[in-house]
Amino acid sequence: MEYKWKAFSVTSLGSLMAAVDSTVVLLALFPIASDLRTDFITVVWVVLAYLLVSTTFGITLGRLGDLFGRKQMYLVGxxxxxxxxLFSGIAPTGISLVGFRAVQGFGAALLMANSYAIISEAFPARERGRAFGGTAVVWGFGSVLGIILGGVIIAFTTWRLIFLINLPIGLVGTLWGYWTLRSTVARRAGSARPYFDMGRGAAVHGGDHPAPHRRQLGASVWVGPDRDDRHAGRGGDPLPTLRPLGDPARQGPGDPRGVLPEPGVHLWGGDRVS
Incomplete structure (x- = not known):
């Protein structure tokens, strides 16, 4: 088998795992609430914690692959x-389950952030579109499979198996990736030292999404918009400048003053809190 298809099999397995776990708990919320004797709001966060962490860090963690190697970061994922x-499957309380789901989401972010880079290196330019499309198909299939799999598991066994079933799959994926993927570190020439801006990556995801209603639950993170000039010479950082987000012309319906015009952490459509 050619290397490109071996790499695609590894990234497809990672994408499938991440996609399945984004939906697999949807039909298990009431059994989880009953078994852990927790309120429904906490159980809803079992879903949201995974989605929030995986999507927020999905952009930023790709930089770690550039700095330390995509294979290494994918295996860490x-x-x-x-x-x-594992810890989600043995969680004793609802709050602990939310925390362990966030850990799961962080691992999923590492997988998602590095999968496309691995595919780009493995496939020639003329074939990358097909490979990216295949990854999107795997993700869509996994999202649907998660709902079906969650329903079957809940019908015939305990909700804990929803998480514990990932253990052998994760072990196989780790070993297969270790044996298959090539080690690469892509640092740009001329960079004074490796630089990783977690705050700017989080702001890219959350900062440009004003809420449609001032009382909508959630938070948008805005960290250090003026750091761009200080770090522009360090090279290798693909994230865009965030200064235009403070332009009053980019006002949203939930924040009439403009989109996050000041450094700090803001509630969506609310007042600056730090």
Whole structure:
């Protein structure tokens, strides 16, 4: 088998795991609430914690692959995801389950952030579109499979198996990736030292999404918009400048003053809190 298809099989397995776990708990919320004797709001966060962490860090963590190697970070993603699955499966309380789901989401973010870079290196330019499309198909299939799989598991066994079933899959994915993927570190020439801006990556995801209603639950993170000039010479950082987000012309319906015009952490459509 050609290397490109081996790499695609590894990234497809990671994408499938991440996609399945984004939906697999949807039909298990009431059994989880009953078994852990927790309120429904906490159980809803079992879903949201995973989605929030995986999407927020999905942009930023790709930078770690550039700095330390995409294979290494992808394998770390498998490991973190598997560990999060283990502790989610044995969680004694609702709050602990939310925390372990966040760990799962962090592992999923590492998988998602590095999968496309691995595919880009493995496939020639003329074939990348097909490979990216295949990854999107795997993700869509996994999202649907998660709902079906969750329903079957809940019908015939305990909700804890929803998470514990990831253990052998994660182990296989880690070993297969270790044996298959090539080690690469892509640092740009001329960079004074490796630089990783977690705050700017989080702001890219959350800062440009004003809420449609001032009382909508959630928070948008805005960290250090003026750091761009200080770090522009360090090279290798693909994230865009965030200064235009403070332009009053970019006002949203939930924040008439403009989109996050000041550094700090803001509630969506609310007042600056730090």
């Amino acid at each position: 498998f490991g973190v995801f598997t560990i999060g699955s």
